[in-house]
Structures are given as structure tokens and as C-alpha cells.
Amino acid sequence: MFKIAIIDDDPQVLHGLKRVIPWDDLEAEWIGDANDGKLGLKLVRIAHPDIVITDIYMPEMSGLEMVEQLRTEGYEGKIIILSGYSDFEYARKALRLHVNDYLSKPVTVQTIKEVLQGVIAQLEEEQTEWIKSVVTGTWSSLPAGFRQRTPVRKTWDRLHHLAIGIEMHRTAGFAAYTNSEWHLMRFAVGNVIREVVDGEWPKSEYIELHSNHSVILLHSAPELPDEMVHEQALRLGERLIACVRTHLKLQIYVGLGALKRDWRDISVSTEEAFLAISFKDTTVFLDRFLYDYNAIRHSENGARLRSSRRLIRPVQFYHQFADYIRNSLEKEACGLVRGYLSNPDHAAYVTASELVLTGTELWVILSYTLYDFGVHLEQLFPEVEVREQLNAITVPDQLAEWLTDKISAIFASRSGNENVRHKRVVEYMIDYIHQHYSENVTVSDLANQVYISRNYLSQIFKNATGETFNSYVTRVRMENAKSLILEGKYLIYEIADKVGYKNIPYFSTLFKKYTGLNPSELAK
Structure with a gap:
């Protein structure tokens, strides 16, 4: 509220x-x-x-x-x-x-x-961004005022928290999906999950992450026993798997992190949830597609889990990686990969199989993120070839070199097609603005129409036009307002309404800022 x-x-x-x-x-x-x-x-x-x-x-x-x-x-x-x-x-x-x-x-x-x-x-929208930053562990990098003002923070101080990781099972059938069909599939999965969770655990949030991953954040009263909360979360995970399979004929993996008493540790629970899912190549709970961090920790795989913790399950790293790829920041993405994999702990504790797992996860994120822009990696790099190359990797430096080479090749191959596609997208945006400038035109609405993230779309538009989306909308409105004023057929309040402003003083302020004159001065 x-x-x-x-x-x-x-x-x-x-x-x-x-x-x-x-x-x-x-x-x-x-x-x-x-x-x-x-x-x-x-x-x-x-x-x-x-x-x-x-x-x-x-x-x-x-x-x-x-x-x-x-x-x-x-x-x-x-x-x-x-x-x-x-x-x-x-x-x-x-x-x-x-x-x-x-x-x-x-x-x-x-x-x-x-x-x-x-x-x-x-x-x-700001609250969702804040929650995602807590889930991914990037909360501390937000502006101080933004960190403080989100309404849920004080409520969370009085609750305990547990993260459930969701991974949509990657099958060969996904390769046949069109861009819009893949978005609809993710949307459908999210709807099913929200409906189930809202009915069984009202104090919760559903957050979409990168590619085929998402997180459910559960909150519980501190007086409830940890064992009870844990059992209820397990039952919820089983129901999610069953409902998605029944309604969408799709398989999801579900991982449970450990219960945390401080919301600042939510990102740790998220890491644990996805670390548990990484054990899907073992026999632990494989028949149920449900993976419990606490259960794995006390099983025969506990030693492997403890060593894997040195290579911290990189939810924050994955989130930043997907964001750089989504925004075409090749240099930053490659630098992030090298920085992460050059951590001395990785060379000392990570096994070859865990490196292959990390490389596979990054390749999947890369594949799904680029898929949003119509890029099919399997057309550039055959899946069999990628698997063979990954299986040959034994040390972190090899993985870093292999992945950065692939990223560079991908961006080199897509630059020509991207330029053409970007031009078409910007042309569409400009045409839409000129037709709908009297309405509440937002970059978020257009991002949903062209299936490109809001931030990336803003960047594309500014690179092509030299000005921000909002600045361009304002300019179109002001130019049309000037024309209407010079026609002399309408009163100032009528013109303000025709170009999308309900408030006359606000319109007048913007008009003078843009033209150097008040509307009434121009009318004379």
C-alpha cells in the first residue's frame, strides 16, 4: 500500500x-x-x-x-x-x-x-527495481535516497525471507519459437506462478531475472518455526512444478534457498536457490525437479556444495552479464567475465565440471538474451560444437578466453543486421510519436511493442536521433503547439490539451523553455 x-x-x-x-x-x-x-x-x-x-x-x-x-x-x-x-x-x-x-x-x-x-x-516500477536489486545483491549500488524510500523496506524488517529460484527447462522445442512466442511463453509461466503463489503465500513477490530464470521471494512471520516455513516452501515448489506442467506442458526446475532473518541476506538465499538447481545433473530429487539447498548440504553432495560456495553461485554476476549483453556493451561484458573468472578462489577450488556448468549457464543466458533481439546462436555456433568446446575446458582462464572470443564474434556478426533493425525500430518510434503525441506516450509502452528492453530502446533512440526519447516527444508537442497557436483558431488551454497537457501553467512553462516565449506572447 x-x-x-x-x-x-x-x-x-x-x-x-x-x-x-x-x-x-x-x-x-x-x-x-x-x-x-x-x-x-x-x-x-x-x-x-x-x-x-x-x-x-x-x-x-x-x-x-x-x-x-x-x-x-x-x-x-x-x-x-x-x-x-x-x-x-x-x-x-x-x-x-x-x-x-x-x-x-x-x-x-x-x-x-x-x-x-x-x-x-x-x-x-521503482519498487520492482528495488526488490530485484535486493534479490540480485546489487542493492548497495543504488542511490541512497532510492534505497531508503521503498515502501516494503520497513515491512521486511519485521519478517523472515526465503528465495525460490525458477529455471525454465531448455528443450530443443524452444529453438522453433518466434520472438513473440518466447515472450508469450515467459509471460504465461509468470502468470501461472503468480496465481499459485498468490493463493498459497500472499506475502510474496515474483521477480523475472535474465533469460529463463526468475525468483519467488517468500516472507514469513518470525514466530513461525523455521522447519514449518521450510516444509511449506517445499510443498509450494512441488505445486508450482505440477501446475506449470499441467497448464503449459512445460518443465521447470525449482530450487529452495535457506531461510534468512534479515532482508539484506535475501541475495544469499537467491544464490543458494540457484546453486541447488545446479545439482540437477545429479540424482538428488531429479524425479521431482525440486532441489533443496539444505537437503543437498546434508547429503553425500555436501562436500561438492561446500567447494562450490567458493565459486559463489553468481546471480549478481549473471544479472550484470545479461544487462551488458542486452545493452550491447561488448567491452563491459568481456571485462566482467574476465574479472569474475580471474578470481584466485576459482582456480584453487573450482573443478573442471563446475567450470563447464558455469560456461553452460552463461551460454544459455547469452542465447536467451540475444534471442530477444532475433539472434539465434545455434545458427552461428552449432550446439554440438559448443558442447565439445565447453567439455574441453579445465581452468577458468580457458573459459574466460573462450567466452570473450564468442562474445566478440557475436557482436561482429550482428552489427550489420543490428544497424538495419535499429533503423527500422527508430523509424517506427518516430512515426508512433508523431501520430500519438497528444496521448501519454512512454518508452516503456513502445518497448513492449518492439520486444526490446526499455533501457536498450532508450539507448538506440538516443544514438540515432541525438536526443532522449522524452526530449523528442516534448519537441514534437511544442512544434505542433506553435503551429496551432499561429493558426489562431484555438485558445491556449485547447492547444495544451491537443498536444497532451492537461495543466496550462505546466504547458506554458515548457513552451517558454522550448521557444523563449509564453504561448500568449507568440499568439500576439
Whole structure:
């Protein structure tokens, strides 16, 4: 639940907003209100809301003064200005303070709902990113403010946590899938998993990782015995395997990590879950496709598990590797591989079979990640040849050299095709923007349409056009607004609406920033 604070000196506005905001639909909660900026400042400091809705002109301290003080103190929540003053200077200062929206009173219920839906969607995306960073062990690299403000963090402080790793079984049939079919398959698997987990373990999250891997994060009350939580997690794993097999005719491997009392250790449980799955080449639980880290640790494979821990199951490494490949960062991907495999512990403790396993995992991640961009590795490197080469590797340096050579060859072979494909994608994006600039156009929506990650698509667009996606959208809107103003047929508020802006001061601020003139000045 996202927390919302309302700050306004008009009691009718306070009461009206609390009444008309669809709290349940938005999965949000009201956590307090205040009738001046000073009290609002105190409320935000104590309650830490995710969203602040505030008026500007209030006694004691104005809304903008309050926001400025909050930003100085490091508050990074979302802020919506709701003001009766359609003043250009107010709007410009609000932009400098990174206000998320600026609405003029009176405002309709539908507008309030749409604005809150947009802000909450941003919060949900940020929360998913934060959870993924905890799961993969990259949490500490996030900006300090972002690390602190996610709503689930305080809840997690009171719970215990266990990670379940999911690996979709790679079969020859996958090679026949088209790009869109593979996305649909992953989507279908995720839907089945979410439905099962939501019904049996409400305090949980499902996070997609790279290629054919994902994680279920389970939370439990600290008073529950560890053995009970562990048994319930095992039963959940068995049910997931059965449901995916029944509904999708697909096999998944499931690995259970150990229960952790501190959420900062979730990434360790994730590593353990996938380390357990790596034992699928043994007889341990092979008939059930379920692998339990604790059980393996106390089995005849315990010695192998302990030695494997020196070559830490690289969930964080895999995550970074897939991200570099996805974003066409060849140099960074090769450097990451060399750095990881040059760790002295690897040469001292890892066996040849474990190196082959690591190489196979990296090849699968490479294959699935590139598959998202229409690259079929089996067409470049026959599977039999790859298997033979991997089986001949005995030391980490060999694996690093083999893999970096393959990465370089892959990027060299795809550069020509990628340039053509990138050109087509950018042309599609530009055409879409010019047709839909009056709507809420986002790079995320387009990324879903062309089956390219949002970050990679943003990079492609900027490389091709020389400007960011949002900057280009704004430019198209402003150019169309200029044309409409010069036609002289419409009022300023009508033009703002036609180019995608509901708020007149915000539109005017952007227009002057882009053209050097207010809309009314150009109209003269």
C-alpha cells in the first residue's frame, strides 16, 4: 500500500480529496493531512508518505517552500501540486523542485485519479527495481535516497525471507519459437506462478531475472518455526512444478534457498536457490525437479556444495552479464567475465565440471538474451560444437578466453543486421510519436511493442536521433503547439490539451523553455 499525505488550508478540499480518491482501486492509503506548510513538513518527516498532494498558498509556510525544504532534506517521494493559482513562476519553480504534476483548481475527480494512477505506476516500477536489486545483491549500488524510500523496506524488517529460484527447462522445442512466442511463453509461466503463489503465500513477490530464470521471494512471520516455513516452501515448489506442467506442458526446475532473518541476506538465499538447481545433473530429487539447498548440504553432495560456495553461485554476476549483453556493451561484458573468472578462489577450488556448468549457464543466458533481439546462436555456433568446446575446458582462464572470443564474434556478426533493425525500430518510434503525441506516450509502452528492453530502446533512440526519447516527444508537442497557436483558431488551454497537457501553467512553462516565449506572447 502506498501512503498519501494531503496538505491544504481549505477544509473542504481536504475532506473532498479524502472522499473522492479511490483508495482501494489505487491500493493506496491516507496517512494524514495538514493545513499549512509547517505542519505539512512535520507530517512528512514523521509519516514518510510516498506521495504528497499539496496546495501552494498556505499560512505559515507555502507549499513550494515546504517542498523546497523537503528536497533539501533528501525527501525523494512523489509530489503533486494542487493550486488555485495558475501562475507561470509557480509552475517554473515546481519544475525545478522535481514536482511530478501541477494541477489547477478546480480539478475533476477523473483527473485526480489519472494523475495518481500515473504516479503510483512509477512507484511500482521503482519498487520492482528495488526488490530485484535486493534479490540480485546489487542493492548497495543504488542511490541512497532510492534505497531508503521503498515502501516494503520497513515491512521486511519485521519478517523472515526465503528465495525460490525458477529455471525454465531448455528443450530443443524452444529453438522453433518466434520472438513473440518466447515472450508469450515467459509471460504465461509468470502468470501461472503468480496465481499459485498468490493463493498459497500472499506475502510474496515474483521477480523475472535474465533469460529463463526468475525468483519467488517468500516472507514469513518470525514466530513461525523455521522447519514449518521450510516444509511449506517445499510443498509450494512441488505445486508450482505440477501446475506449470499441467497448464503449459512445460518443465521447470525449482530450487529452495535457506531461510534468512534479515532482508539484506535475501541475495544469499537467491544464490543458494540457484546453486541447488545446479545439482540437477545429479540424482538428488531429479524425479521431482525440486532441489533443496539444505537437503543437498546434508547429503553425500555436501562436500561438492561446500567447494562450490567458493565459486559463489553468481546471480549478481549473471544479472550484470545479461544487462551488458542486452545493452550491447561488448567491452563491459568481456571485462566482467574476465574479472569474475580471474578470481584466485576459482582456480584453487573450482573443478573442471563446475567450470563447464558455469560456461553452460552463461551460454544459455547469452542465447536467451540475444534471442530477444532475433539472434539465434545455434545458427552461428552449432550446439554440438559448443558442447565439445565447453567439455574441453579445465581452468577458468580457458573459459574466460573462450567466452570473450564468442562474445566478440557475436557482436561482429550482428552489427550489420543490428544497424538495419535499429533503423527500422527508430523509424517506427518516430512515426508512433508523431501520430500519438497528444496521448501519454512512454518508452516503456513502445518497448513492449518492439520486444526490446526499455533501457536498450532508450539507448538506440538516443544514438540515432541525438536526443532522449522524452526530449523528442516534448519537441514534437511544442512544434505542433506553435503551429496551432499561429493558426489562431484555438485558445491556449485547447492547444495544451491537443498536444497532451492537461495543466496550462505546466504547458506554458515548457513552451517558454522550448521557444523563449509564453504561448500568449507568440499568439500576439
